[in-house]
Each structure stands twice: as structure tokens, then as C-alpha cells.
Amino acid sequence: MTDSDKKPMxxxxxxxxxxxxxxxxxxxxxxxxxxxxxxxxRPDVMKELLNYPQVFQVHPEYVQLNPAFRDYAERSARVxxxxxxxxxxxxxxTLRGWREECYEVRAQFNTPPLFKMDRSATxxxxxxxxxxxxxxxxxxxxxxxxxxxxxxxPNKQTWPGYWDNMVSGGLSVGYGINETxxxxxxxxxxxxxxxIAKLKSAGCxxxxxxxxxxxxxxxxxVYDLELPPDFVPxxxxxxxxxxxxxxxxxxxxxxxxxxxxxxxxxxxxxxxIRHGYITAENEPNFIEIVELLHIPLQTIYNHxxxxxxxxxxxxxxxxxxxx
Numbered sequence: 232m233t234d235s236d237k238k239p240m241x242x243x244x245x246x247x248x249x250x251x252x253x254x255x256x257x258x259x260x261x262x263x264x265x266x267x268x269x270x271x272x273r274p275d276v277m278k279e280l281l282n283y284p285q286v287f288q289v290h291p292e293y294v295q296l297n298p299a300f301r302d303y304a305e306r307s308a309r310v311x312x313x314x315x316x317x318x319x320x321x322x323x324x325t326l327r328g329w330r331e332e333c334y335e336v337r338a339q340f341n342t343p344p345l346f347k348m349d350r351s352a353t354x355x356x357x358x359x360x361x362x363x364x365x366x367x368x369x370x371x372x373x374x375x376x377x378x379x380x381x382x383x384x385p386n387k388q389t390w391p392g393y394w395d396n397m398v399s400g401g402l403s404v405g406y407g408i409n410e411t412x413x414x415x416x417x418x419x420x421x422x423x424x425x426x427i428a429k430l431k432s433a434g435c436x437x438x439x440x441x442x443x444x445x446x447x448x449x450x451x452x453v454y455d456l457e458l459p460p461d462f463v464p465x466x467x468x469x470x471x472x473x474x475x476x477x478x479x480x481x482x483x484x485x486x487x488x489x490x491x492x493x494x495x496x497x498x499x500x501x502x503x504i505r506h507g508y509i510t511a512e513n514e515p516n517f518i519e520i521v522e523l524l525h526i527p528l529q530t531i532y533n534h535x536x537x538x539x540x541x542x543x544x545x546x547x548x549x550x551x552x553x554x
Contacts, residue, residue, distance in 0.1 A: 253441035271357030306346035328388035354445025367397035419462035
């Protein structure tokens with residue numbers, strides 16, 4: 232097939248390639264803890280890990296947390312010592328956003344956590360992160376389906392001033408999925424109990440993004456929340472500058488703009504697909520886009536008994552002996 236024979240790439244497919252820029256290119260080494268792959272490590276991070284041989288063992292095909300660390304507390308403490316040293320030395324830009332808020336590191340989502348790590352550092356190790364997003368929408372009698380978007384505070388440590396979904400937040404240590412959704416709805420948008428009771432689970436989306444900060448294999452648990460026309464969200468935690476209610480067509484253009492948070496795009500596209508506004512009839516790359524909203528992160532990282540060199544397309548390039 233020549234280049235002239237190829238189907239042109241739509242605006243939406245270009246966007247889907249953008250938020251999956253690591254999945255579609257690149258190569259890293261598996262990060263192994265207790266014989267299980269939990270992440271991926273880029274060469275720039277591996278170079279620094281070589282300075283800590285008592286904590287991280289860098290092998291030709293994988294990076295391993297010292298197996299002498301036998302439990303959650305010890306692993307967490309030893310990793311945090313290295314991260315705080317990096318932070319103090321200004322090693323990685325992402326550590327400027329140190330949160331004192333940790334994410335659990337697991338082999339799979341429903342398996343026991345192996346250790347915890349400050350959320351700002353997880354992208355250095357390609358740790359899968361989990362969060363919740365709430366699509367707030369209104370059935371406007373004149374404009375039809377309209378969607379609430381938030382504009383992130385200019386003081387946010389990541390994506391300051393960008394447009395985003397109405398409510399979102401990461402799953403921190405000690406919080407469940409529904410619990411996080413309800414907490415974030417109150418903090419970010421002041422949604423009262425009588426309205427949050429109508430929250431509906433709508434599945435999940437996943438992506439694999441890369442930036443100068445690191446690797447972001449993210450899974451977002453998605454919720455839909457129909458709101459009354461007279462409700463206006465307001466922020467409680469200082470993380471949102473403003474909210475805006477947009478009809479579907481205007482919302483889609485905002486999502487396609489350079490001012491929308493790239494890693495939040497899959498949630499918005501998923502909503503528009505599920506509600507019949509992006510279809511196989513009006514989007515030539517519909518199937519490719521749907522696939523790129525569901526990157527198989529659980530499968531990519533599921534190499535518990537092997538030392539694997541993992542390509543970004545999720546295949547094991549080389550499988551070696553048992554760990």
C-alpha cells in the first residue's frame with residue numbers, strides 16, 4: 232500500500248495518538264518488585280538508579296527493587312529515601328510537584344499493594360495510576376445535551392490553566408473508587424448529597440501517555456452525573472478557576488483544542504461515543520479511536536514470572552529465565 236492509498240487520519244484519531252504517544256512508540260525495561268512487573272523504567276531514570284545498587288538492581292533486561300526488602304513498609308521507606316534525595320537535588324522536574332500524597336503500587340489492580348510511592352514520582356517508574364472522572368451533563372431544553380467542563384487553576388502543579396472534565400481525582404492510599412468520586416465531587420464542584428446520589432458508573436478508559444515528566448499508564452474509572460439545569464458547580468479546594476457549560480458541538484471543539492488536558496481527553500471522547508455523538512457513521516476512524524480508549528495495561532504488565540524487555544506496544548520482545 233502506498234501513502235496515497237492510506238485512509239487519511241481524522242482529527243480525533245490524531246488526538247487519540249497524542250494521548251497514547253508512548254503506547255505507539257518507545258521501549259523501556261520492566262520494573263520488577265517481588266518477582267512481579269509493576270512498571271517500566273526509561274533510560275534517563277535507569278542512569279540515576281545505578282547510583283543506588285543497595286535499593287535498585289539494574290539488569291540488562293529489567294530493573295528490580297532489591298528482593299531483600301520483604302514487606303510493604305520496608306519497600307516504601309527505602310524507595311522514599313531515594314526519591315527525597317532526588318527531589319532535594321533537583322534531579323527530575325516531576326518531583327517539583329511532590330504532594331505528600333501516595334499511590335499504591337500493585338502487580339494488578341485487585342492484588343495486595345507491594346509498596347506506596349508519592350504520586351509525583353510514579354511516572355518515573357511507569358507505575359499504573361488509577362483515578363476517577365465524573366462527566367457532569369445537563370439536558371438543556373433549548374441547547375440539548377450540554378457538558379460541564381472545568382478550567383484548572385493556574386496554580387495547579389500539572390496542566391495549569393487547561394480545560395478538563397468537570398471532576399477528576401486520583402485513587403490515593405486509603406480511598407476506594409466510589410469513595411474517591413464522592414470526595415472529589417464535593418471538593419472540586421460542591422455537588423450536594425442529593426445530586427451525587429444519582430452518580431452512575433460508566434466503565435473505564437485507559438491510555439499510555441509520555442511527556443518530559445515521565446510515563447503515564449493511566450486507567451480512569453468513569454462516572455456520568457446528570458445535573459439539573461439550575462445547578463452551577465463551584466470549587467471548594469482552590470484547584471479550579473472556573474466552570475463552563477457547553478453544548479455538545481462546542482464541547483467537542485474545546486476537547487480538540489490545544490487548551491484541553493491531553494490525558495483527560497479519553498474520558499470526554501468515551502462520553503460522546505456512549506451517548507451517540509461520535510459514531511461509526513460520522514467518524515471514519517471510529518474503530519481505531521475506540522480501541523485507543525482501552526489500552527490493555529493490565530495485560531501489558533502481566534509478566535509475573537518472567538524477566539521481560541517490554542515494548543511499548545505491549546509485547547514481550549524477549550523472554551528470559553524465571554526470576
